[in-house]
Amino acid sequence: MSKASSPIKMEGLSKPRGKRWDHLELLERIDSSGSISAAATAMGMSYKAAWQAVESVNNMSQEPLVIRQPGGSSGGGTSLTEYGRRVVATYRRLEEAWAAVPASVSSMMDDFDRYYSLSRRFDMQTSARNQFLGTIKHVKKGAVNAEVILDIGGGNELAAIITNDSADHLGLEIGSEAYALIKAQWIILTVDTDFKTSARNSLTGTIARCQEGAVNAEVVIELPGGKTIAAIITNDSVKTLGLKVGGKATAMIKASHVILAVPS
Incomplete structure (x- = not known):
């Protein structure tokens, strides 16, 4: 694997850049403490910033990585799903393998291909507070505009009206992935x-x-x-x-x- 194509630089999931926090460390701290408040405090984040990071991670993933646990005097705790733990474990194994023996990374490429694409989703910077990853379910073109139906999971769908030129430019096809951004x-x-x-x-x-x-x-x-x-x-x-x-x-x-x- 050439240096230029090295996949281990997981931007947005490795080290904080400015006000961009390490999502991977946040997930690990939530998993160990069972509390998003404790995880945020340990990382020097505000409670609100931590929750926004968690919500962004969940919205960009096909399966939730973090879930709320109801109950308790403070309204319950927060924990990683089994899928979330697999994501974290895969990233850490890849980091360790790359640091020790770069050649060994090739043995984990199946996991890497699946989870690295997820890490790239966290890199997108936009002023839109709401960002959803979904699968295009339907594209219907009219004279000027097209209606696109996006399946964002959990039985939820979003309909978007864009121009036919935009649909063609984005290469929107049924079954392909797309992001929905909503202020x-x-x-x-x-x-x-x-x-x-x-x-x-x-x-x-x-x-x-x-x-x-x-x-x-x-x-x-x-x-x-x-x-x-x-x-x-x-x-x-x-x-x-x-x-x-x-x-x-x-x-x-x-x-x-x-x-x-x-x-x-």
Whole structure:
């Protein structure tokens, strides 16, 4: 294996760069402590930054790497799934093998091919708070625009409306992977689904976090399958809707507000 093609430089999963944290170390600390708060403290991260990192990792993975454990005086703990432990173990084995005997890495390429592609997903930097990896289920072209249906797992789908030129440029095909990016400010929340709306997408789940600021609040909804979606709404809207952790809420997103991207 040539130096130029060496896969062991796992950007975004090895060392912090600026404010970008080591996702792999965070996963390990969560697994050992059973607490995201303890893991964040040990790494010098804020609790919010740690949760956002965990949510990003879960949303970019086909299977959840981290799950919440209900119960306990503080609302339960947090732990890695078996899939998450395999991801962490594979990365560490690869690092050790590469440091000791580079040739031995070839014996683990099956695992590497599977999990290294996951590490690359964490490198994408965007201002969109919500990032989902999914599989294209349907592409329907019209005169100018195309409707693309993305399966993001857990029985959840997202519809996006983009131009035919964009669909062709991205090379969108049924069965291929794509990312859906949605700004938190574009999401409308409701607790009542018994009405008609022009929003093409609606994702219903349980409120996992509700953090109020001076004017606005960030509301994070955990969807079936372990993925999360975050919305920014006013504090007044939180009170009007009666949003509380543990309650149900639906995130509505216009198809034109879903941005699609593909791996480079």
